[in-house]
Amino acid sequence: MSVAATVGYVLVYLVAVGDLGRASAGVVGAGGGAAVATTVAADPLARALGGEAVALVTLGPLEVLVAPATLGVATGLGLLVGANLGLSALAWRAPAACGVSPASGLAAGLPALLSGTACCGPLVFLVLGVQATGTALTAVAWLRPVAALLLAASLVWAAWRLDVQASAADSSGKTLSGT
Amino acid sequence: MPGSGGDGVADLFDAGPPTRGDPLHQPWDPAAVREATVSGGPGKDGIPSVDDPQFAAADEVSLAADDVVFGYAGADDVTAYPQSVLVWHEVVNDTLDGTPVAVTYCPLTGTAMGFERGETTFGVSGRLVNNNLVLYDRATDSRWPQVLATAVSGPHEGDQLRELRLVWTTWGRWREAHPDTLVMTEHTGYARRYGSDPYGNYNPTSGYYAAESRTLFPPLDEGWRATQDDAKRVVFAARTADRVLAFDRPAATRAHLLATADGAFVAAYDPALDTAWVYRAGDATVEPSGERDGRFRVDGADHPATALPLEPVYAFDAMWHAVGGFYPEAEYVA
Numbered sequence: 001m002s003v004a005a006t007v008g009y010v011l012v013y014l015v016a017v018g019d020l021g022r023a024s025a026g027v028v029g030a031g032g033g034a035a036v037a038t039t040v041a042a043d044p045l046a047r048a049l050g051g052e053a054v055a056l057v058t059l060g061p062l063e064v065l066v067a068p069a070t071l072g073v074a075t076g077l078g079l080l081v082g083a084n085l086g087l088s089a090l091a092w093r094a095p096a097a098c099g100v101s102p103a104s105g106l107a108a109g110l111p112a113l114l115s116g117t118a119c120c121g122p123l124v125f126l127v128l129g130v131q132a133t134g135t136a137l138t139a140v141a142w143l144r145p146v147a148a149l150l151l152a153a154s155l156v157w158a159a160w161r162l163d164v165q166a167s168a169a170d171s172s173g174k175t176l177s178g179t
Numbered sequence: 180m181p182g183s184g185g186d187g188v189a190d191l192f193d194a195g196p197p198t199r200g201d202p203l204h205q206p207w208d209p210a211a212v213r214e215a216t217v218s219g220g221p222g223k224d225g226i227p228s229v230d231d232p233q234f235a236a237a238d239e240v241s242l243a244a245d246d247v248v249f250g251y252a253g254a255d256d257v258t259a260y261p262q263s264v265l266v267w268h269e270v271v272n273d274t275l276d277g278t279p280v281a282v283t284y285c286p287l288t289g290t291a292m293g294f295e296r297g298e299t300t301f302g303v304s305g306r307l308v309n310n311n312l313v314l315y316d317r318a319t320d321s322r323w324p325q326v327l328a329t330a331v332s333g334p335h336e337g338d339q340l341r342e343l344r345l346v347w348t349t350w351g352r353w354r355e356a357h358p359d360t361l362v363m364t365e366h367t368g369y370a371r372r373y374g375s376d377p378y379g380n381y382n383p384t385s386g387y388y389a390a391e392s393r394t395l396f397p398p399l400d401e402g403w404r405a406t407q408d409d410a411k412r413v414v415f416a417a418r419t420a421d422r423v424l425a426f427d428r429p430a431a432t433r434a435h436l437l438a439t440a441d442g443a444f445v446a447a448y449d450p451a452l453d454t455a456w457v458y459r460a461g462d463a464t465v466e467p468s469g470e471r472d473g474r475f476r477v478d479g480a481d482h483p484a485t486a487l488p489l490e491p492v493y494a495f496d497a498m499w500h501a502v503g504g505f506y507p508e509a510e511y512v513a
Contacts (some may be wrong), residue, residue, distance in 0.1 A: 018375065024372070024373065032422060040370070052227075053370040053371070055370050056370040062373060065371070123378075124375055125395055126395065131396060131397055132217075132395055132396050133397070137220065
């Protein structure tokens with residue numbers, strides 16, 4: 001389940017930032033119309049180091065930009081979401097578990113999904129139908145780090161709860177066996 | 180003015196783009212424009228200019244007839260720049276008719292404008308003012324808001340760029356008018372999803388480009404709302420040394436000829452390209468020909484909209500909020 005959650009989060013993240021979507025016919029060349037095609041950027045190493053996409057891959061009706069920096073962020077956040085979900089599920093199955101919900105782990109990953117930007121302005125403002133301000137732009141810039149922090153905090157919380165419950169169950173068992 | 184004349188002083192300013200001698204109206208103190216400049220999100224060159232554009236013949240491309248292109252038709256070169264490519268780069272450093280130029284496009288103001296660039300190139304600063312792209316030249320790092328075409332900071336502060344007309348039209352119309360045109364391709368050196376526009380769609384119009392939708396950033400001035408409240412209404416904008424004109428596009432399409440209240444300027448609609456050409460009318464009598472076929476009668480003789488025997492004035496398509504925000508005194512002609 002954790003692996004599925006990680007992969008799912010990465011895919012949703014890529015859609016949210018506009019790197020994954022429906023393939024277009026293209027203007028000229030660039031693999032337009034082909035079932036499987038790859039367009040590699042010039043000087044891909046420099047592009048990768050600059051945070052740029054190094055290739056566009058078309059897979060039938062879908063196309064995806066291969067941007068190492070974006071994929072790294074998506075995978076990092078996805079792993080945190082997956083770990084959260086796995087640990088939360090473990091806690092949920094434990095008989096005495098309380099205060100740990102899989103939903104909290106997932107919710108922590110949401111801010112990063114809103115942080116997709118392109119061209120002149122953060123598109124989240126278009127989606128929300130509000131005007132961008134300096135404060136709002138600053139807030140957008142913090143969405144990804146905030147998501148990472150929330151996910152890490154959620155993970156620590158879930159682990160701590162599990163540990164507490166395990167200790168409680170352990171000591172309870174000792175008491176019973178001692179009587 | 181650097182680059183505007185042959186005097187020796189110009190040599191002191193030979194870095195950076197060539198600038199114009201005849202001034203354009205510019206109502207703002209540069210400091211006020213700088214103050215109103217905001218980050219657009221991506222940093223400097225975060226939106227990369229295309230510095231080595233590639234081209235293909237018209238029959239080699241798969242653009243739809245309704246796709247928007249920005250066309251240039253000069254003495255030697257006829258070129259179309261697809262909006263779907265420009266929306267990801269905003270600047271193409273090219274050479275047209277032997278002159279180094281920058282083809283620039285700002286999606287948030289709906290403005291496609293060409294500028295001479297000299298030996299330098301232009302890039303995207305990552306800053307916006309009045310929702311408009313702020314260019315920078317790579318020789319001096321002076322900052323040039325696109326619509327103002329005026330540097331508001333850097334060594335060129337106060338200088339103004341030499342402009343060249345780009346025609347905002349559709350691929351079908353451009354190809355019909357110029358079958359021999361070349362088209363800029365997606366081979367930009369960058370990997371982008373060129374078929375997706377992050378802001379909306381022009382075919383049909385939707386998203387940020389749609390009528391009645393709001394601007395992304397607050398405008399410099401909001402007085403324009405009293406004249407026309409639809410921020411995204413498209414106008415044909417023209418500036419002179421002392422006037423700014425905004426010819427309402429739908430009205431021009433209907434009437435074929437719009438004139439300022441004093442009759443000094445006219446916008447002649449060109450149905451072949453769905454654009455308008457602005458002229459200083461002076462004392463001439465101008466009227467559409469009977470067929471409304473893009474020809475106009477000037478002092479009794481017929482001429483095409485592209486070549487009236489009058490002084491042409493540089494004009495460009497723009498969303499109304501961009502013109503009204505930069506030029507509160509703009510005259511709206513409908």
